[in-house]
Amino acid sequence: MTNAPDHPAGLRLLLERVYDAREIREKFSAWHAPRLNRWERVRAVAGAALCECLQPARIARRELPTGESCWFAPGVRWRVRDVDPACRIAVAPHAGPAAEADFPPPARSHWLDDAERVAVAGKGDWARTLAGMQEGGSVLIHGRGDPAAAVADAFRRTCGRLGWHPLWSDGEDYIAWAARVPEAIALADYLGRDHALIEAALARHRQGDPLGLQWALFMLERHMQLEETFLFDIYRRRGGSARRIAELEREHALVREDRARLTRPQTLRRFWRILEAHDEKEESLIYPHLTAEEDLLVRAMVFRAR
Ligand SMILES: [Fe+2]
Ligand SMILES: [Fe+2]
Numbered sequence: 406m407t408n409a410p411d412h413p414a415g416l417r418l419l420l421e422r423v424y425d426a427r428e429i430r431e432k433f434s435a436w437h438a439p440r441l442n443r444w445e446r447v448r449a450v451a452g453a454a455l456c457e458c459l460q461p462a463r464i465a466r467r468e469l470p471t472g473e474s475c476w477f478a479p480g481v482r483w484r485v486r487d488v489d490p491a492c493r494i495a496v497a498p499h500a501g502p503a504a505e506a507d508f509p510p511p512a513r514s515h516w517l518d519d520a521e522r523v524a525v526a527g528k529g530d531w532a533r534t535l536a537g538m539q540e541g542g543s544v545l546i547h548g549r550g551d552p553a554a555a556v557a558d559a560f561r562r563t564c565g566r567l568g569w570h571p572l573w574s575d576g577e578d579y580i581a582w583a584a585r586v587p588e589a590i591a592l593a594d595y596l597g598r599d600h601a602l603i604e605a606a607l608a609r610h611r612q613g614d615p616l617g618l619q620w621a622l623f624m625l626e627r628h629m630q631l632e633e634t635f636l637f638d639i640y641r642r643r644g645g646s647a648r649r650i651a652e653l654e655r656e657h658a659l660v661r662e663d664r665a666r667l668t669r670p671q672t673l674r675r676f677w678r679i680l681e682a683h684d685e686k687e688e689s690l691i692y693p694h695l696t697a698e699e700d701l702l703v704r705a706m707v708f709r710a711r
Contacts, residue, residue: 407628408711411476412444412446412476412478412499413444413501414467415501415502416444416499416500416501416584417499417500418497418499418662418694419443419497419498419499419500420497420498421446421495421496421497422495422496422497422589422693423460423493423494423495424492424493424494424495424605425490425492425493426434426452426490426491426492426493428487429488429492429494429693430483430488430652431486432689433458433494434484434485434486434488434693435484435494435593435596435688435689435690435692435693436459436470436482436484436597436692437482437483437484437685437688438477438480438481438483438592438685438688438705439477439478439479439480439481439498440479440480440481440681440682440685441479441505441506441677441678441681442479442500442501442502442503442504442505442506442510442541443451443477443479443498443499443500443501443588444477444478444498444499444501444632445474445476445477445483445496445497445499445663446474446475446476446477446495446496446497446498446499447469447474447475447476447477447494447495447496447497448469448472448474448494448495448497449464449470449473449484449492449493449494450471450493450494450495451469451471451491451492451493452471452491452492452493452496453469453470453471453489453492454468454469454485454492454494454667455467455468455469455485455486455487455488456468456469456475456483456484456485457483457484457485457486458477458481458482458683459481459482459483459541459594459597459598459601460635461516461519461583461584461598461601462540462541462543462568462585463541463587463588464543464567464586464587464588464594466486469494472486476529477632478512479501479510479512479513480507480510480512480513480604480637482597482601482688483507485686485700488536488553489689506624506678507670507673507674507677508573508590508611508612508670508674508677509608509611509677510608510674511605511608511611511612512608512609513604513605513607513608514605514606514612515605516543516582516601516602516605516608516626517545517582517602517605518542518596518605518609519543519605519607520543520545521542521543521544521545522544522545523544523545523546523547524545524548524641525547525549526616527545527549527556528548528549528550529550530548530597531546531548531552531554531555531556532558532559533570533624534546534548535555535556535559535583536559537569537592538567538585539585540566540585540586540587541580541585541586541587541699542584542585542648543582543583543584543585544582544583544584545572545580545581545582546580546581547579548577548578548579548581549578550577550579550581550640551579552569552579552581552651552707553707556569556703556707557703557707560702560703560706562588563585563605564587564597565590565702566586566587566588566589567583567584567586567693568583568584568586568590568591568594568595568598568706569581569583569706569707570582570583570598570624570706571617571624571709572606572620572623572624573604573620573623573624574623575703580620581614581684582602584598584609588602589708590687590702591696592695592701592702592705593688593692593693593695594708595693595702595705596636596687596688596695597623597627597688597692599628600628600687600688602624603625603628603680605623606621606624607677610667618667618668621665622664623710625660626661626710627708627709627710629657629660629661630708630710630711631655631705631708631710632657632687633657634653634708635704636691636695636705637691639694639695640691640694640695640702643694645691645694647692649685649686652689653683653686653687653691656682656683657683659679660676660679660680660683663675663676663679664676
């Protein structure tokens with residue numbers, strides 16, 4: 406796992422709590438991330454824990470033998486898999502510098518920074534570009550025309566190992582982030598990566614990239630409409646709480662209210678805090694119920710906001 410064992414000096418321990426196997430399954434089997442300026446140390450207290458970490462183009466795995474620990478940085482999605490009945494883990498959130506709680510920290514931009522830049526040669530030439538992607542790689546693709554059919558075809562040809570996330574489009578020019586991953590993508594992985602890319606674009610905005618905010622707002626609106634149009638409904642139909650969805654939809658409204666004024670630091674601060682709490686709720690409570698057939702994932706990838 407690439408984020409271990411590195412962590413900055415000067416972190417402040419907030420608490421440490423031990424979870425048994427049942428609690429680990431309840432609380433840490435879905436993606437979860439330390440938010441704002443928090444870092445988390447996970448230690449195997451008894452038995453071995455298999456930790457997974459959602460990375461741009463793969464899911465990294467690390468087995469923690471008894472007594473060993475690893476660290477997760479702010480925004481890094483992690484979970485525990487295949488929990489042995491004897492397994493117990495200690496999770497210790499730590500606070501980083503207070504100033505880093507207010508805005509997307511620069512480190513989160515790596516999802517976009519590390520992607521290879523690719524230009525699609527001509528209108529309609531998406532298929533050749535997608536077919537040439539290397540496993541384990543991520544790209545920022547800039548092209549013209551509608552890529553939906555090429556994306557659906559590439560997704561099927563790779564047996565679900567292609568992730569496609571639109572960053573921006575004006576109907577003619579199109580920019581997307583794509584990754585070729587080694588294993589078929591689950592809908593919860595796809596949506597977690599969508600959140601991470603929005604955070605990455607906001608982090609670039611904070612670093613002065615003029616496209617950062619444009620991409621973040623485009624992605625965010627597409628993502629919220631995707632949830633409101635059909636994902637929340639699937640959760641409801643599978644017995645999910647209507648009250649919880651109403652709360653998430655209220656948070657969407659707050660985010661939409663703030664987005665026109667994000668150049669003001671106090672608005673960006675509030676927006677960032679709402680978004681962090683909102684994404685954590687969705688990833689841990691809603692997305693695990695959205696196990697999806699292949700068709701739903703393709704629909705999500707090529708979904709266009711109104
Ligand atoms: Fe949402
Ligand atoms: Fe979401």
